[in-house]
Amino acid sequence: MNYFRTAILLAGLTGLFMGVGYLIGGASGATIALVVAAGMNLFAYWNSDRMVLSMHGAQEVDARSAPDLVNLVGQLARNAGLPMPRVFIMHEDQPNAFATGRNPQNAAVAVTTGLVNQLSREELAGVIAHELAHIKNHDTLIMTITATIAGAISMIAQFGMFFGGNRENGPGIIGSIAMMILAPLAAMLVQMAISRTREYAADDMGARISGQPMWLASALAKISNAAHQIPNPEAERNPATAHMFIINPLSGQGMDNLFATHPSTENRIAALQRLAGEFGGRGGFTTTAQAAPRGPWNGGGRRGPWG
Structure with a gap:
């Protein structure tokens, strides 16, 4: 059903x-719009990962610079096939x-230093899973396509307002103004709806990859609480990438409504709790919450080179 909903939203x-x-x-305008969108999507398909990582100043690590973190990602990747x-x-x-x-063969996982320093190993595993x-579901490509089309709609709507639109059958001045406002808004709503749909699906599959739904539930609670208190300057400068994060990194976002890029954390945790019940209650919240906030990256207290 999630894939069906995503397909319907993309079609819309x-x-x-x-x-x-x-x-x-x-x-002819519709044809030109289609050609422009195809070109933008082609560029985004090949370059979106490098662009997004560069926007957030991400630095690649390996088995020598962050052995425990890389090893954890490797273990979970094997679990996920x-x-x-x-x-x-x-x-x-x-x-x-x-x-x-753009695909599992050309994928990357990026985590903040705040994540590795504040979460337990189990919670970090839940987030990485x-x-x-998202990679296994090809969500990273879907999100790129939706963001690109949404951006193209905004661009073309402004272009139409500037040039007055189709003079023979166009919407007129008032219609052009309405189009300039409503078209990008509608595109944004569809983009957000797709994002929320894929987050629920990734929560479910991620819990199955780790085998412990409550690891992710505990992590979501911690991240959501911290995201409202700790600013993310790079995300604020690049708000178009907010939907890619596990929790909205922008200030003032937390409502599960039409204007939210993510489902409410409470709803996501509730879904994971139901899944944990199906699993027989494994990976309880109490055990995770009581774990010391140190993870595989610091060797029992030793901070990584990025700390």
Whole structure:
């Protein structure tokens, strides 16, 4: 059902994009809009991972610079039946993470220093498993396509307002103004709906990859609480990437409504608790919450080179 909903939302976004192009330039405008979108998506397909990682100042680590972290990612990737992704560290105090890449063979997982310093090993495993689920589900490509089309809609709507749109069959001045406002808004709503749909699916699959739903539930509670208190300057400068993170990194976001990039943390935890019940209650919240906030990256208290 999640894939069906995503397909419907993507179709709606594409239809909206074509509709805006038609209002601006008729049939030829719709064709031009399609060509522009195809070009943007082609560029994003090959370069989106490098662009996003660069935006957030992510630095790649390996088995020598971060052996425990890389080893944990490798173990979970094997559980998921995935090739080993590249591993990156972002120097941000806010605990958070995202995955990127056009396919599982060209994927990367990026985590902040705040995440590795504030979560237990079990919680970190839950987060990484969630990001690997995005890779396995090809969500990273879907998110790139939706972001690209949504951005193209905004661009074309503004272009139509500037040039007055299709003068023969166009919407007129008032219609053009309405299109400039409503088309990007509609695109944003569809983009957010797709993001929320994929987050629930990644939570479910990530819990199955780790085998412990409550590891992720505990991590989500900690990350959500910290995200409202610790700013993420790079994310604030690049808000278009907010939907890629496991928890919205932007300030003032937490409502499970049309304007939220993520489902509410409470709803996500409740779904994971139900899944844990199906698993027989393994990976209880109490055990994880009582664990010392040190992980595989610091060797029992020794901070990594990025600390």
